[in-house]
Each structure stands twice: as C-alpha cells, then as structure tokens.
Amino acid sequence: MKIKFFCPRWGSEHIEWKTFLTDVKNAGYSGIEWFPFAETFDKAEVFGLLAELQLEHAFVMTVTKPFSNVKEYCSLLKEDLEQLIGLCPVSRLPIFISAQTGREYFSEPEIFTALSVCDDIEQQYGVPIYQETHRNKWSYVAHNVYRALQQKDDLKIALDVSHWFCVSESYLNNQQLEVAKAIQHTYHIHARVGHTQGPQVFDPSFPEYAEALNAHLNIWDEWINVRKLKGHTECTITPEFGPPPYLTMGDRAIDAQKEQWRLNLWIKQFLQNRFNVA
DSSP states (O other), X not given: XXXXXXXXXXXXXXXXXXXXXXXXXXXXXXXXXXXXXXXXXXXXHHHHHHHHTTOEEEEEEEOOSOOSSHHHHHHHHHHHHHHHHHTSOGGGOOSOEEEEOSOTTOOHHHHHHHHHHHHHHHHHHOOOEEEEOOTTSTTSSHHHHHHHHXXXXXXXXXXXXXXXXXXXXXXXXXXXXXXXXXHHXXXXXXXXXXXXXXXXXXXXXSGGGHHHHHHHHHHHHHXXXXXXXXXXXXXXXXXXXXXXXXXXXXXXXXXXHHHHHHHHHHHHHHHHHHTTOO
C-alpha cells in the first residue's frame, strides 16, 4: 500500500508560497491540501511551483458566505465549488475536494439536496468530492452519516474522526456499526488526534493521550485493511493538526506555525513507521 501524505496549508497562510512548498517537498509530502479562499495568492506562481516541485494538491472547502435558507446555501455551494475548480489549469485539477457541507441543523431532505449539488459538480468536472466529517456540518456525528449511507451508497467520505470523538464525548465504543460503515466509504483521512473533550490533543506523543491515539489508530488501521481488501494500491492522508485555537499555546514562548508543523511531521512519521511506508 502506497500512502501519499498531504500537508495542510492551514496555519501557514502567512508563509511565502515558495518557502512553504519547498519545505513541503523536503519533508517528504506528496502534495498539499488547501483552502484557496482563505488567502490571496498569485495563481500562476502557486500552480507553477506545484508543477516544478512535482507536488499534487487537493482542496478543502466550506461555504463561508451568509445564507438564510437551504436554497441560498446550495446556490453558494455550487458557486464555490465551480470557482475552486476554475482556479486550476486543466492539467492541474485537484485530486479531490474535501467538502465540509451543510450544517448540523439541516433536515434529512436538506442534507440530500446539498449532497446532490456535490454530485452534479463531480460528474460535470470529473473531480471527486468527499464529504468531510466535521463539527457544525451535516456530518458532525456518526449516526447521521450512517443514516445517509443507508440511502446513498455512493457517498464518499473524508474521515476526521477527531470531531466525532469530541461531539459524542466518547470513543464511539457503542457505535461500532456506524463507524464500520463509515470506514467502508472513506476515501481520505484527516490524521489529527482529538479526544472526548476537544478536537486536538496537546501532543499525541504524551502518555496521557495514549487512549486517544489508540482510538484513532484502531480506525485508521481498519481503513488501511479495508482499502487493501478492496484492491486499492494507494491511499491519501493529511496530517491535520491545526493552528490556534486548535493548538493550545498556554504561556509557551513558541512559534505556533513551527509547533503545528512539528506535530504534523510527528504523526506523518508515526504512520509511515506503523504502515511500513518508505
């Protein structure tokens, strides 16, 4: 199994692109995952550097504009997805889009209306769109995703289980059926370690977070096994420890971006060793 690790741009938006992408390449990542609407940039420069450094890219997105009803939301979702794809040269389309879709208060019909927008864009442009499991979105809990999967077997998931642990205040020991179903439909992993009281631990290497780390590893291990059984030869993972306020600074006199970078490199190396990835 070949694992492609993607580096988040999140938290490094203030870093000059050439420096950032050179660091990404030197750290052994296969590409980046980024939200272009979070910053201004020179399109020719960024895509030129990606090509020069032979780095792939994926987008993560959510609708940030205000809306008053689901019809308005879906119009904005369609507009944002098309704008994202339109940013790219034809030869440099994203390998996928991780979409934080809808809201946690959407009704089931409203959820499926939003999902149909993603389906239409995927079919029109040929870019896979994965539904990211995320707090405050329709996918904020395991049982919501389970119900959707029972009705929509072609749903593709970008699984960030740290959110589910946080929302349920548990490691989902009583929702194994729901988790197993989600794993079967997972195409990408966000490898951040959360816990029952928050989406990100202080440091996953600390012994007090062993239970949290192992809870994530059990799910990631099973996902790798499922991918192998289905005949896949590669998969993608984004180490996604985030900047403040995800990152707890306390009174430490440290550079937040460097600490975030260190945490993501730690989980990347840990998973490379665990899965015997060269």
